[in-house]
Amino acid sequence: MSVETYTPQAFHRQAHDALGSPQIRSNFRKAMDGLMSKRRDVFSDWDLEALRELGANIRLRALARLPELLERLEANCEASGIKVHWAEDGEEACRIIRELCEARGAKSVIKGKSMVSEEMHLNAHLEAAGIEALESDLGEYLVQLNEQTPSHIIMPAIHLNTDEISTIMHDKTGLARTRDVDVMTAAARAQLRERFMSADIGISGVNFAVAETGTLCLVENEGNGRMTTTVPPVHIAVTGIEKVVEHLRDVPPLYALLTRSATGQHVTTYFNMISSPRKRGEHDGPEEVHLVLVDNGRSSIYQDDELLDTLRCIRCGACMNHCPVYTRVGGHTYGTTYPGPIGSILMPHMLGLEQTKDLPTASSLCGACGEVCPVKIPIPDLLVRLRREAVGEGRGNVPGAGVKRTKKEVAAWKGWQWLATHPSAWRGGTAIVGKLQALTPSKLGPWTECRTAPRPAKRSLHALVKRHQAGKDKSDAEKSAANHVIKKGKDEEERS
Amino acid sequence: MTPVKLYPPKPEKVYFFGTCLVDLFYPEAGLDGIRLLEREGIEVIFPEDQTCCGQPAYTSGYQQEARAVAVAQLGLFPESWPIIVPSGSCGGMMRVHYPQLFAGTEHERRATEVAGRIYELTEFLIHVCHLALEDRGGPEKVAMHTSCSARREMGLADTGPALLAKLGQVELVEQVRATECCGFGGTFAVRHPEVSAAMVDDKTRAIEAAGASRFVTSDCGCLMNIDGRFSHQKKGIEGEHIASYLWRRTS
Amino acid sequence: MSARDAILKRLRERTDGALNAPDSDFSVVTGRGWSIGERLERFERLITSVHGEVIHTTHDNWTVDLAELLHAKGVHRLALGREHPVAAEARSALDARDVVLLDADRDIESWQQEQFESTDAGLTSTRGAIAETGSLWLWPTPDEPRLISLVPPIHIAVLDADTIEDTFFDVIEAHGWADGMPTNALLVSGPSKTADIEQTLAYGVHGPRELVVLVRHAEERK
Numbered sequence: 001m002s003v004e005t006y007t008p009q010a011f012h013r014q015a016h017d018a019l020g021s022p023q024i025r026s027n028f029r030k031a032m033d034g035l036m037s038k039r040r041d042v043f044s045d046w047d048l049e050a051l052r053e054l055g056a057n058i059r060l061r062a063l064a065r066l067p068e069l070l071e072r073l074e075a076n077c078e079a080s081g082i083k084v085h086w087a088e089d090g091e092e093a094c095r096i097i098r099e100l101c102e103a104r105g106a107k108s109v110i111k112g113k114s115m116v117s118e119e120m121h122l123n124a125h126l127e128a129a130g131i132e133a134l135e136s137d138l139g140e141y142l143v144q145l146n147e148q149t150p151s152h153i154i155m156p157a158i159h160l161n162t163d164e165i166s167t168i169m170h171d172k173t174g175l176a177r178t179r180d181v182d183v184m185t186a187a188a189r190a191q192l193r194e195r196f197m198s199a200d201i202g203i204s205g206v207n208f209a210v211a212e213t214g215t216l217c218l219v220e221n222e223g224n225g226r227m228t229t230t231v232p233p234v235h236i237a238v239t240g241i242e243k244v245v246e247h248l249r250d251v252p253p254l255y256a257l258l259t260r261s262a263t264g265q266h267v268t269t270y271f272n273m274i275s276s277p278r279k280r281g282e283h284d285g286p287e288e289v290h291l292v293l294v295d296n297g298r299s300s301i302y303q304d305d306e307l308l309d310t311l312r313c314i315r316c317g318a319c320m321n322h323c324p325v326y327t328r329v330g331g332h333t334y335g336t337t338y339p340g341p342i343g344s345i346l347m348p349h350m351l352g353l354e355q356t357k358d359l360p361t362a363s364s365l366c367g368a369c370g371e372v373c374p375v376k377i378p379i380p381d382l383l384v385r386l387r388r389e390a391v392g393e394g395r396g397n398v399p400g401a402g403v404k405r406t407k408k409e410v411a412a413w414k415g416w417q418w419l420a421t422h423p424s425a426w427r428g429g430t431a432i433v434g435k436l437q438a439l440t441p442s443k444l445g446p447w448t449e450c451r452t453a454p455r456p457a458k459r460s461l462h463a464l465v466k467r468h469q470a471g472k473d474k475s476d477a478e479k480s481a482a483n484h485v486i487k488k489g490k491d492e493e494e495r496s
Numbered sequence: 497m498t499p500v501k502l503y504p505p506k507p508e509k510v511y512f513f514g515t516c517l518v519d520l521f522y523p524e525a526g527l528d529g530i531r532l533l534e535r536e537g538i539e540v541i542f543p544e545d546q547t548c549c550g551q552p553a554y555t556s557g558y559q560q561e562a563r564a565v566a567v568a569q570l571g572l573f574p575e576s577w578p579i580i581v582p583s584g585s586c587g588g589m590m591r592v593h594y595p596q597l598f599a600g601t602e603h604e605r606r607a608t609e610v611a612g613r614i615y616e617l618t619e620f621l622i623h624v625c626h627l628a629l630e631d632r633g634g635p636e637k638v639a640m641h642t643s644c645s646a647r648r649e650m651g652l653a654d655t656g657p658a659l660l661a662k663l664g665q666v667e668l669v670e671q672v673r674a675t676e677c678c679g680f681g682g683t684f685a686v687r688h689p690e691v692s693a694a695m696v697d698d699k700t701r702a703i704e705a706a707g708a709s710r711f712v713t714s715d716c717g718c719l720m721n722i723d724g725r726f727s728h729q730k731k732g733i734e735g736e737h738i739a740s741y742l743w744r745r746t747s
Numbered sequence: 748m749s750a751r752d753a754i755l756k757r758l759r760e761r762t763d764g765a766l767n768a769p770d771s772d773f774s775v776v777t778g779r780g781w782s783i784g785e786r787l788e789r790f791e792r793l794i795t796s797v798h799g800e801v802i803h804t805t806h807d808n809w810t811v812d813l814a815e816l817l818h819a820k821g822v823h824r825l826a827l828g829r830e831h832p833v834a835a836e837a838r839s840a841l842d843a844r845d846v847v848l849l850d851a852d853r854d855i856e857s858w859q860q861e862q863f864e865s866t867d868a869g870l871t872s873t874r875g876a877i878a879e880t881g882s883l884w885l886w887p888t889p890d891e892p893r894l895i896s897l898v899p900p901i902h903i904a905v906l907d908a909d910t911i912e913d914t915f916f917d918v919i920e921a922h923g924w925a926d927g928m929p930t931n932a933l934l935v936s937g938p939s940k941t942a943d944i945e946q947t948l949a950y951g952v953h954g955p956r957e958l959v960v961l962v963r964h965a966e967e968r969k
C-alpha cells in the first residue's frame with residue numbers, strides 16, 4: 001500500500017474522490033450518526049447549557065491568565081521533578097524530543113495518542129533520526145500500519161471498516177483474515193505488549209495540564225495511555241501551550257464535557273493524572289518525566305480578541321461529528337492534522353491561508369458545530385472571520401491574509417454593493433430581470449448539474465406590493481391560490 | 497444562540513423586509529406573508545428602498561461591502577414597529593450579525609436597536625399574532641425544512657411546525673436528520689458545488705422517504721436548493737414558502 | 748531570547764490588551780444530594796453498563812467471596828500488596844495451595860516479564876468511588892503500584908460502600924486533592940476497551956479485559 005498524501009490545497013479534488021467513494025460515504029455516515037445520537041442521549045439528564053457555560057468560562061479564565069499559569073505549571077512540575085521544555089514551533093519540539101531520545105540512547109519509542117505530535121510530524125522526524133516511533137492507540141496503530149494519517153481526532157481509523165482493517169492486519173502483521181473484532185483486538189494487544197516492554201521512551205499527549213498542582217491529565221479508554229506513561233523508563237508528554245487550566249477543580253467539568261461530547265460516553269475507562277516521575281520507594285512508573293510545551297502559532301492566535309476563542313478548544317471532535325460537510329467528505333479530504341470545523345479555523349494559523357484558503361469556505365455555516373461545541377466556540381463566526389482575512393478585509397493578522405482577493409471578485413461585490421445601495425436602480429434592475437425572464441439561462445454551471453436553475457419572477461416583490469397597495473391584486477390572489485399547482489407544472493414544461 | 501425573547505403584544509403596524517431572494521425569485525411568498533399579517537389586522541409598511549440585508553457579502557468575507565449595504569437598510573425603519581422578515585437566514589443576519597457588523601462604528605446603536613426589532617415571519621405569527629387558522633385544503637402529507645439560521649441562529653426550530661399543526665388536514669411527516677443542513681449555505685453552493693449537491697441529494701431523499709407529497713420551508717435559499725433538486729429529478733414533490741402555503745390553504 | 752521567554756513575552760504583550768478572567772459557578776457539577784442508596788444504585792448501574800462486574804459482600808465475609816471469585820475466574824497467580832488492610836486480609840485468608848500470591852511491592856524491573864505474561868489478576872484497594880459516572884478512584888502506592896491495576900488481564904478492586912461520593916468534583920474538593928497530588932491519581936470506570944474497529948466495542952485492548960468490584964458493606968444486604 002502506498003503512502004497516501006492529502007493536502008489542503010487539493011481539497012476540491014479530495015472531496016470529489018471522497019464523495020465518489022461509497023465506502024467513505026457509508027463509513028462516515030454510519031459513524032457520525034451513531035456519535036450524534038450517543039451524545040444526545042448522554043447529555044439528556046444534564047443542564048447542558050449550564051455545563052457548556054462553565055466549560056467556556058473555565059477555558060476563558062485559563063486563557064486570560066495564560067502566561068502566569070504556564071509559569072505556575074512549570075514551577076509546580078519542576079518542583080516535583082517533571083522537566084519542562086518550551087518550543088516555538090513543531091520543528092523545535094521535534095528537536096527537543098529527538099535530543100531527549102538521543103541522550104538516553106533510545107532506539108524505540110512507544111506513543112500514546114497525541115494530536116500535537118501529529119501536528120508537528122514527530123514520527124517522521126524521529127524515524128529520520130533512526131528512532132522507531134510506534135503508535136499504541138489501536139486506531140492510530142491501524143492508521144500507521146496502513147501508512148495513513150488519522151481521519152478524525154478522536155477516532156483515527158474511522159474511515160476504515162472491519163474488512164479493510166482485516167486486510168491491513170493480514171498484510172502488515174500476518175494475522176489470518178478475520179471479521180472477528182475481538183480476535184483482531186487481541187492480536188494488536190499481543191503485538192503491542194511486546195513493544196511496551198521493550199520501548200525506551202513513552203510519548204503521550206496531554207488533555208489538561210493543571211497549573212495549581214503541576215498535573216498532567218490524560219483521558220482514554222484503552223489503557224495504552226497508562227502503559228505509555230508508566231512502563232517505559234522515560235515519559236515525554238507533549239502539548240500545546242493552551243491546554244493549561246488554572247485549578248484542579250476546573251478539571252471535572254471539562255472532563256465531563258469532553259467524554260460526552262466526543263463519544264457520548266458518560267466517562268472514559270481511564271482518567272490518568274500524573275504529577276511526578278517515580279519517587280524514591282515507588283516500584284513502577286518512569287524515572288524521568290518531561291513536558292514539552294509547544295506554541296506553533298498559538299501565541300499568534302492569542303493576540304486577537306475574536307480569534308482567541310479558537311484556543312478554548314478541548315479537542316473533543318463534536319464539531320466534526322455534527323458537520324454535514326465532514327460527514328460527507330471525511331477527514332482526509334481536509335489534508336490537515338485537524339479536519340472538520342475546528343481544523344478549518346485552526347489550520348490557517350498553522351499553515352497560512354495560501355495553503356488552506358478553501359477550508360474556511362468548506363462550510364454551509366449551518367451552525368451545527370457551534371451548537372454542540374462544549375466550550376461554546378463560535379465556530380461559524382470564526383469561519384466568516386477567516387473568509388474576511390482571506391479576501392483581505394480582516395485585520396491582516398493571519399498568515400496569508402488577502403490571498404484570495406482577486407480583482408474580478410472584488411469588482412463583482414462592488415457592483416452588487418452599488419446596486420443594493422441605489423434603490424431605484426435595484427428596482428429597475430429587478431424589473432428588467434423579470435421582463436427578460438424567458439431569457440434566463442437554464443444552465444448555471446455546477447448548480448444545474450443536479451438542480452434546475454432558479455428563475456426570476458415576472459414581477460418583483462416591490463412591483464407586487466405596489467399593485468397590492470393599489471388594490472389591483474385582489475383577483476390575482478384568488479387566482480394564485482387556485483393556479484399554484486397548474487402554473488408550476490406549466491413552468492416546468494416551458495423550460496424543459 | 498439568541499436569548500429567549502420577550503414578545504410584545506400584537507402591534508398596529510409592522511415593517512416588512514422582503515429580502516432579495518424573495519424580491520427576485522419568490523415575490524408571491526413575500527406578498528402572502530404580507531397578506532397573512534394584514535388578515536390579522538396589522539398594517540404592513542413595505543419600505544420601498546429596501547434591497548438586501550447584506551448577508552451574501554458578509555458570509556463571503558466582504559465586510560466593507562456588506563456594511564455599506566446594511567447601512568442603507570438601517571435607515572428604512574424609523575418608527576419603533578417590529579420588522580418582519582420572511583427568512584431565518586436574513587432575519588438572523590439582521591438580528592444577530594448587524595450588531596457585530598457595526599460594533600465600534602457610529603452605526604452601532606442604531607444597528608442594535610434595529611436588531612432588537614427583527615422577527616422572522618413564522619416567529620411573529622406564532623408568538624405575537626397567536627395566529628388561528630382555518631384549514632380549507634384537502635388532506636395532505638407535508639414535510640417541513642426549517643433553515644439552519646432559523647433553527648440555530650434565531651432559535652426557531654418549532655415555529656414553522658407549530659403553524660402547520662394549526663392546519664387540520666395537514667399531516668406533518670418526520671424526516672430523518674431533519675436538523676441537518678440542505679447544503680445551500682449561500683455562496684457555499686457555488687464554491688463547493690459537489691459537497692452541496694451531495695447534501696441536497698440526501699435532503700430530498702429524506703423528504704421523499706418520509707412520504708411527503710410536498711415540503712415547505714421558511715427560507716427561500718433552502719427552497720431554491722431543495723425544490724431545484726426535486727424538479728431536476730422530476731420527482732413531483734413540490735416545495736413552497738410556508739407563507740404561501742398557509743395563505744393558500746386558509747384563504 | 749529562549750523559546751520560553753519569547754512565548755511568554757508574546758502572551759504578556761498581547762495586541763488586544765489584557766483579558767479579564769471570569770469567576771466560575773461550579774454548581775452544575777456538585778450538590779447532587781443523593782442518598783447512600785442512590786449512590787450505590789447509580790454507581791452499580793453505570794459501572795456495569797460499561798462491562799464492570801459488581802459483587803456485593805461484607806467486611807466480615809469478603810475474603811470468602813474473593814476466594815470464590817478467583818476460583819470461578821480461574822485465577823492461579825494473583826498480584827497484590829502487603830500492607831494495606833485489603834492486601835493483608837487477602838493474604839491471610841487465601842490458601843497458597845489454590846492461588847500463588849505475587850508480591851506487588853517489588854521494583855517492576857525485577858518482575859516485568861512475570862507481570863506481563865503470567866499474572867492472572869491484580870488485586871487493589873480503592874480510595875472511593877464516584878456515583879455519577881460509576882468510577883473508582885485509586886492513588887497507587889509503593890504497596891499497590893500503578894501497573895497491577897493495568898497489566899494483568901483481570902483487575903479486582905475492593906470498594907467500601909460508604910466511600911462512594913456523588914461527583915468527581917465533590918471528591919476532589921472533599922479530599923483536598925489540590926493540596927497534594929500523588930505521583931499518579933486514577934479514575935477507573937470499567938475494563939479497558941476500544942471502539943476503533945468500526946465502532947464495535949472490544950474489551951481488554953491494552954489493559955484488563957475484566958474489572959470486578961467487590962463492594963463491601965457493613966452488614967449482609969437483604
